[in-house]
Amino acid sequence: MNSPATAALMSRIDEEAAAANLHLTGDGDAGAMSANLTPAMSAWLNTEVGPARGSAITAVKNAASQITMPGGVQGFVFEFERDRLRRERNTGKAEAQTRFYERFGAELDKQRDVEQQYEAMRFHEGGRNARNPGRLIDLLIPLAIMIPEGFMNYKFFLEYVGVGIVALGSTVVVGLAIGWAAFLAGRFLKAYNFYMGPNNDRMRAEGLRMITIALGLLTVALVAVGAVRYMGIVRDNVARVMLAQPPLEPFSQTGMLLFGNLVVFGLGMAITYWLHDRNPLFAEKAEENEKLSKKVAQLRKRELDDRLEQIDAAYTQNLERTQGQAQLLKTKPGYDEVARSVGLIADKDNAVLGVLQEYRSRLVRKMLPDMPIKLEDGQTVRPAGFAALPIDLYRH
Incomplete structure (x- = not known):
């Protein structure tokens, strides 16, 4: 996609590379078309891609709704409904993780700080593990x-x-x-x-x-x-x-x-x-890191993991039901045209994703290796980690 719109996005690389830090969008962010977008990427999507894409998605939804299901139920687009369910699942997870961080943020921050201190000491010790019998x-x-x-x-x-x-x-x-x-x-x-x-x-x-x-x-x-x-x-x-x-x-x-x-x-x-260990401070830091890591793992298991499993189970159940309905919908007259329109939107989305990934690749190359990039749950990644995060455009 070589166009003025693409050039407008690429012109933001230097600005974001020089920023003190970046805060990425999350699945739970209102108006965000995808998680893991920088402010420039999200703004570009909303202004250059969002309006035309939204109109196309609405048109396909309207066409699908004209297909009548048993009981007079309106038809739907499975791919869009699947994205809606995924968005609901990811939003629920993001909210659960946010609540968890709000309650236990001090413990999480302390564990993260101690882990970073231990890793720094481990680097100075040549990458070896501390000998700490307990x-x-x-x-x-x-x-x-x-x-x-x-x-x-x-x-x-x-x-x-x-x-x-x-x-x-x-x-x-x-x-x-x-x-x-x-x-x-x-x-x-x-x-x-x-x-x-x-x-x-x-x-x-x-x-x-x-x-x-x-x-x-x-x-x-x-x-x-x-x-x-x-x-x-x-x-x-x-x-x-x-x-x-x-x-x-x-x-x-x-x-x-x-x-x-x-x-x-x-x-x-x-x-x-x-x-x-030949370095008692290194051993003490390893013991502190291990103790805090176990405490945080227990907190996650007790306060977060069970909730995330419930959200995943509900998503799986809803998706299986939707798949069953979609099999019947696909046999109805007029759905072939809906499917063709969905394919056209998918092709356009792939081109947009290519632009976003190219922008991210160029941005990462210009960033300092230790630049902090914040995720929606409060955690921080470096540019190398940012480059590996998934980007996926929701259609619903």
Whole structure:
């Protein structure tokens, strides 16, 4: 379509490419002939195409209405009625999505912002995914370390204090101390460059505090275990001497127990090192993004998806009924001429769609890659996403 009308539309490319942002039409917009049109595209359709097209559609409708159906019902054009049903469906969906956004816009905006922040951090991290085991796994690591710690230490605490509940409590405290120390040390070592990097005194202070707590807990726990084992051996040796039995060597026995505790500590530290990310902020942002994404998905399922499914079900039911009526209508005299006129309108529409798509293609090439383009539901796409959106002219 090389015409003055086409040239008038193409002359708007520079203006829209330079705009701060564009807001596209939606299926629910009054007077819009299609969704996903820029203001220039929509205005061009309404002024250059709409009047003549509207007259042609009305003429075809009038011709179809002259065909009498059983019961005296007026005939209709199936293609136009199908478009009307589609428009009603899409308008209903748009209204439901608008209400959803009005109610939960703050949550949606927050999730979108966090997702963008995470993707920006992911880009700076070379496109890798964050290693984030989750809070439950973080809690299970120290608790899991308590199990081998209990097998190693409980017997010696019980032999020394002689009271089961006290021995159990002491074993639990020591196990938690070593487990927590392993967890903190593993995270510090994995993120050593993050915590101890230059020009970040706050992160350095946090890293030093973390490893200091880890070493302090480990030292206190090992001293407690070593003292109980050593003093227990010394006390037992007195009885062994009185019974003419050879005494145990306290240093080697105590050293073996401490070595076993250190092995468990090292295992816990290695597991923590393997599970966690070298950039804690990246892992925290990934966790926040995952949590908010799940929350928004649950909101959509509960507050929006069921309504959209109801709208789709109603559309399918109405369309099937209309298709059945159309099969009977097509057998009536005079409908062949109606069908021919519908085909002519479809051919003209294809030519118009070609102009719109050519305009959009040229516009996208002139736009900045990160230019924001707003959709009817409040979401934003970039030019590449805009280029892939469907354009379809309604006929009703």
